[in-house]
Amino acid sequence: MKQVVATALALLLALFLLPLLLVPQGEHMLPVESGSLPIDRTVVTPKPSLDSTRQVVVQQTDGTVETMALDDYLWGVVAAEMPAAFQPEALKAQAVAARTYTLGKMRRDTPAHPEADVCTDVNCCQAYRTQQEAAAGWGDNAQRYTGKITAAVADTDGLAVLYQGQPIQAVFFSSADGRTVDAVEVWGNTVPYLTGVDSPEGEEVPNYHSTVTVSLEDFKTKLCTQYPTADLTGEPSKWFSNTVPNSAGGVSSVDIGGVSVSGQDLRTLFGLRSTSFTITATSQAITFSVTGYGHGVGMSQYGANALAQEGKTFKEILTWYYTGVEIAVYTP
Numbered sequence: 001m002k003q004v005v006a007t008a009l010a011l012l013l014a015l016f017l018l019p020l021l022l023v024p025q026g027e028h029m030l031p032v033e034s035g036s037l038p039i040d041r042t043v044v045t046p047k048p049s050l051d052s053t054r055q056v057v058v059q060q061t062d063g064t065v066e067t068m069a070l071d072d073y074l075w076g077v078v079a080a081e082m083p084a085a086f087q088p089e090a091l092k093a094q095a096v097a098a099r100t101y102t103l104g105k106m107r108r109d110t111p112a113h114p115e116a117d118v119c120t121d122v123n124c125c126q127a128y129r130t131q132q133e134a135a136a137g138w139g140d141n142a143q144r145y146t147g148k149i150t151a152a153v154a155d156t157d158g159l160a161v162l163y164q165g166q167p168i169q170a171v172f173f174s175s176a177d178g179r180t181v182d183a184v185e186v187w188g189n190t191v192p193y194l195t196g197v198d199s200p201e202g203e204e205v206p207n208y209h210s211t212v213t214v215s216l217e218d219f220k221t222k223l224c225t226q227y228p229t230a231d232l233t234g235e236p237s238k239w240f241s242n243t244v245p246n247s248a249g250g251v252s253s254v255d256i257g258g259v260s261v262s263g264q265d266l267r268t269l270f271g272l273r274s275t276s277f278t279i280t281a282t283s284q285a286i287t288f289s290v291t292g293y294g295h296g297v298g299m300s301q302y303g304a305n306a307l308a309q310e311g312k313t314f315k316e317i318l319t320w321y322y323t324g325v326e327i328a329v330y331t332p
Helices: 002-022 069-080 088-106 131-154 184-186 216-226 262-272 301-309 316-320
Strands: 056-060 063-071 160-161 209-215 240-245 251-256 261-262 279-282 285-291 324-328
Touching: 056 069, 063 069, 069 088, 069 131, 088 131, 088 160, 088 301, 088 316, 209 216, 216 262, 216 285, 251 262, 261 262, 262 279, 301 316, 316 324
Parallel strands: none
Antiparallel strands: 056 063, 160 324, 209 285, 240 251, 251 261, 279 285
């Protein structure tokens, strides 16, 4: 019995040890070469964004002039011009519109700020906020909103709205009363890509409906200063006649005291939010009932957000509001 066990053990040892004895020392290990990193791969440094390589000269509110990268400037414009709570695609559309507007300004001199391409006066160029100012206003949402706007600018890097290969006048405004208006109705110039289109925003817009009430004496004073031949005698309700609608259903003009007054002039004289209004006259006051906010030409910001909520991309939003354009990188 002992002899059988010994024989079995000898056979087992032979089976396990023999392969090791036949393999030369070290060949059962993978070779390790000097410089083991793959020599056919190189580390690629990402190219800088197009916006970061472009410089824009900005005149600040206090009159100082600052040169900054275009992407930094655009961040401040989007933060100031559109609510950061809006849909990402709407924010991207705003970023492209702001970039296009800026590129157009950079191509020509502006008497209001001859030493700068743009300024931060919303009545001249575009509004602007620093990241610190924006964060202070956003409170607990600062980090999330900062990221959304950063992404909107970065994800549209270099893109502009072009008509026949050139940046358009990418004007925009807050909200429309169902439709935008042709540029010719506001500024007197026909612009092929600034034509009226339907706009889907509505009651979700803050202060979508507003009223302005003016005493009879204030109304007479302001109107007659601008239109001295207007006859504002007799019953106030009879001062107004022949209201002519614009293409969006607002007021193109209305006869007041026998004089034709444009809806735009009335908006300016009495601080109306838009030219989409109706007029009510009593023996004590004149009341304007207004819908929407802004000049009504180009891209409606609340309309852009409504389209984004419907699933439209930023390119679809831009080509919705600007007729016959293309969205592409602009190389001067």
